[in-house]
Amino acid sequence: MSGLLSALFLWSLDRVTALRFTHPELVFFLPAAGIFMVWVYRRWGADSERGNAMILERIRQHKGRVPARMAVLIFGSSILSHLVGASTGREGAAVQIGGGLAAFLLKLGNLNARYGRPMLVAGAAAGFSSIFGTPLAGALFAIEAPAPKQPLLHLLPLALVASFAGDTACRASGATHALYHVQTPLWSSLIAPKTLAALLLASLLFGWAGHLFIRMHLGVRFLYAKLSGPWWWPPALGGILLIAASHSPLLTDYLGLGTWSPNAGAVTIASAFSPGGASDLSWIAKLSLTALSLGSGFKGGEVTPLFFAGATLGNTFATHLNLAPDLFAALGFVAVFTGAAHTPLAGAVLAAELFGFGLIPLFLPVCWLAHLTCGKIGLYPGHPLGHSAPTAKNNPQK
Structure with missing residues (x-):
């Protein structure tokens, strides 16, 4: 069922993205849409506003359920x-x-609370795998993200079954996923001193970029809390700032999901795999607008924007050093996310599923170094390596 819902979500996402490109005036509804979303979550969301952080916390602590709504x-x-x-x-x-x-299924079946953890792991694995078309990475994410230091290996078989089932259902419904071509490099060229030094530097840079995004997101929420305004102030102000960004030729490419664009020459995730497919500031522009959007109360997730930022950062890095932009875009694609989420195993396998298993010996150390470079700060509040969740007093959306 999760795979079918993911297919419906992907179809809906594609339709509304196309509608936004056809009707660019829709950006003027950003403040109203943000206010409406925050109001809905205040009215009916309960703990749902915490999103993925709550699901991972429930899995880690082996107690409690998430709201079906x-x-x-x-x-x-x-x-x-x-x-x-x-x-x-x-x-x-x-x-x-x-x-x-x-x-919902736990409640419908009146199942004992002890089934809560495996059901949540199965749901998370199926959701992640079906949205990206990566069943192995989906299973690993579901057991690694809740507890990076001690992955829940005993739940791996369940996660794999759910992950493959979700991906199969999603594909059977007609959903498609983006394909990225990375030319496999000669391993002899990768052990050259210049290339080894570049790989090391890039790994550190990707981990730092993940750390920077988390700091930026926290900074936006902190600034809103310091303003001490009414609950609707963050989405209203954030929406106005995003409208301003949409009218800047330097920033308009970095609104929305960023996976595709009908505009020739636009910077997208796909363009980052080609020479000249990103500008020097593409990655920081995407990080900034994503931190502003999420910090203001808009919903969706962080991973795809981190894919975008990582791929464009990798492209820029490779361009300045006269290296392969497709290879470093692929490395950044997964390593910035891996660093922020502290999921090096899931990140390396994600890269293998997207770009080819022959490159996994390269992706694994890069993802691991990015994870270490990000430090103890993490993408999900309440995470063992993550930042503390904002309290109700300081949360601008409460």
């Missing part, structure tokens, strides 16, 4: 966010849809 709330709010052009992702919606579906 989480699936409906994140589906609708993510589609609305992309319709008006907020810079958010899609994996947050997929994982939360899977978690909400698991909660």
